[in-house]
Structure formats: C-alpha cells, structure tokens
Amino acid sequence: MMRESAVRVGLVFPELLGTYGDRGNAVVLVQRCRWRGIPAELVEVHAGAPIPDSLDVYLFGGGEDDPQLMAAAGMRASRAAIERAHAAGAVVFAVCAGFQTTTLPIKAGAVGRLPPMAVKLNGVMA
Numbered sequence: 414m415m416r417e418s419a420v421r422v423g424l425v426f427p428e429l430l431g432t433y434g435d436r437g438n439a440v441v442l443v444q445r446c447r448w449r450g451i452p453a454e455l456v457e458v459h460a461g462a463p464i465p466d467s468l469d470v471y472l473f474g475g476g477e478d479d480p481q482l483m484a485a486a487g488m489r490a491s492r493a494a495i496e497r498a499h500a501a502g503a504v505v506f507a508v509c510a511g512f513q514t515t516t517l518p519i520k521a522g523a524v525g526r527l528p529p530m531a532v533k534l535n536g537v538m539a
Contacts (some may be wrong), residue, residue: 419452423468426460426476429484435474435508442470460484464491466498473507 424431424439437454446453457462460483466473476484488495499505 418468419454420446421468422446422470423456423458423464423472425458425464425471425473426484426487427457427474429480430474430476431461432477432480433475433508435472438474438506438508439472442472451458460487462487464488464499466494467534468498468503470504470506471495471498473505475508484501 420443422439422442427436443453443455456468458466459470464487473484473488495503495505518536
C-alpha cells in the first residue's frame, strides 16, 4: 500500500534534548525510509513551539537537568497532541532524558517535584 504523504519524523526540542547526538537517530530513521523507497521528512519542533499531532514518529532525546525541566514543561503543554497522535498510530521514541521526562517525576531545586508527562502507550505508562 502506498502512503499518500511522507513519513514525518519529529525531532522534538533538539536544542534542549540533543545532548547525545540524538539528531542522528532522526536522520537515520529518515534515511532508512528513503533507502526503502518510502518518502520521509525530518521535522524539527523547537523549544517554545507546540508539539503537533501530525507527526508519524516523535523523537525525544537526551538532555541535562535544566534543559530537561524546560522540555518537560513544553511536553506537558502538548500532551494531548502527542496522545492523539499515538492513538492514531504514531510512534513515540524516547531515549535518556526524553524517556525520563515522559515517565518520571522530575526533581527541581526550588520548584519541587514536577509531575511527569506520562503518555499512556498501549496500556503501559511509557
């Protein structure tokens, strides 16, 4: 079956969650699709922008403590969009701080504990 549009791989908040070369994960996913004749595009969602519900893959990478807190706030603000996309079949690929931010409470000095985004995937909190 032929896709009507390109696979949209979203690199979410790369300036905050890109400590360990996570851009490479997104670039490789896009290139592997192309090698197989599947149109694909890399979509960067920068910090401060809402995360759209129109991506096929959401890549949340690694980050240090302060950037992780900033990313968590943006992720919580876009939680409904991510959950809609996942319910429609999108993949959430979260590594390192991206995974921690989606699943664990984050301790922040004077701010206290922030609740996790906790996207529910296939009945499992992930």
